[in-house]
Amino acid sequence: MLNKAWPQFAETWIENWPDELLSLSFPHIGIRLEEREVHALAALNGIGCHRFDRCREEDLCALEAKFDGAIRRFPQGAFIRLGSRSPKDTVHGVITRCKxxxxxxxxxxxxxxSERVAYDLRAARKANYPPWVFVRQWADISPEMEFRCFMKNRRLIGVSQYFYQTSFPVLDSPEIRNTIKTVLAEFFAVFSKLSPLDNVVFDVALFLDKAPHVKLVEINPFHPLTQACLFSWHASDFDGGFRFAQSESKPEPFMDFFPLCE
Structure with missing residues (x-):
């Protein structure tokens, strides 16, 4: 049972995933931050820094050495994030893609x-919870092949394009859609049994190479604070559909996805 003092939604954070679930995601190295390292990062980040001790150079140097050691395992670069979420809300995060x-x-x-980093470090400190940084093997994910999936009572009640404001012509192909549907169905059959919670929003990346497969990107709370993409948080809107952004060539917003819920 989780400690009630943990920050809300901590069950969805990577460091709390069971090993079997971790195997569905990308290779990574997790680094549990010590209290002085939390203070150093939060103070240097600048958002709400008055709530933390000043940034000490020796603490940053020690943390830099830890990160260096982890990234050596991934010579093609690594995606950087907290266990909770990534710092993609900054200009630097967007430019580098958090690599x-x-x-x-x-x-x-x-x-x-990063407001996201600031908030999560502050919440962790308030709950006396040690946050983690994950150095994740870099993978080039095609934006049209990233999807947000909604699971309630361990049933799939909707799938949306992650980049829901952009239409991708490749997704107009019935063949591609059927392949995505099939591969996701196989993945969900495994994920639904391993998820630490009955109700979650999870993001996946599909790789449609010679052996099509799915990688788990992250798990989010089943909560209105999580972006619903092409759905809304009205309960009646989650109809089991597979929703794509409309395109001029085929203005079809979604396709039937009920077989995944059987």
């Missing part, structure tokens, strides 16, 4: 004025 090649770049990503 780093060494410890210094990792620290810069985590300290570039």
């Amino acid at each position: 780093a090649f060494d410890g210094r770049q990792t620290i810069r990503l985590l300290t570039s004025g």
Whole structure:
């Protein structure tokens, strides 16, 4: 049973995933932050820094060395994030796509004025919960092949394009859609049994190469604070549909997805 003092939604964070669930995602190295390292990152990040001790150079240097050691395992670069979420809400995060090649770049990503990082470090400290940083093997994910999935009572009640404001012509193909549907169905059959919660919103990336497969990107709370993409948080809107952004060539907003719910 989880400690009630943990921050809300901590069950969805990577460091709390069971090993079997971790195997569905990308290779990574997790680094549990010590209290002085939390203070150093939060102070340097600048958002709400008055709630933390000043940034000490020796603490940053030690943390940089830890990140260097982890990233050496991934010579093609690594995606940097907290266990809770990534610092993609900054200009630097957008430009770099949260990719780093060494410890210094990792620290810069985590300290570039991210509201997300600031909030999560503050919540963790308030709950006396040690946050984690994950150095994740870099993977080039095609934006049209990333999807947000909604699971309630371990049933799939909707799937949406993750980048829901953009239409991708490749997704107009019935063949591609059927392939996505089939591969996701196989993945969901496994994920639904391993999820730590009955109700979650989870993001996946599809790789349609010679052996099509799915990788789990992250798990989010089943809560209105989580972006619903092409759905809305009205209960009646989750109809089991597979929704795509409309395109001029085929203005079809969704396709039937009920077989995944059987």
